[in-house]
Amino acid sequence: MPALVDIFRLLAVCAAAAILGNWFLAEIRKTKRLRRPWHSAYLSPPGLLVLAALTLPLLYWLARR
8 A cells, every 4th residue: 555655656746747847848938939048948937946846955965964
C-alpha cells in the first residue's frame, strides 16, 4: 500500500511539471511573437515558478551547511 501512495505522488509531481512546462513554453512563444526581450518570459508567473523550482534545492543545500 505505501508503494501505491508513492506512485501516486510521483505521478502528481510529473503531471504538475508537465503543466508548468507547457505554460512556460506558451509564455516563451508569446514573448517571441510580441518581439519582447528574451528575459521577459522569466518574469511571468510560470517563469517565476520555474526559477523558484530551480533555486529551492540550492537554498535547501545552503541552509543545511
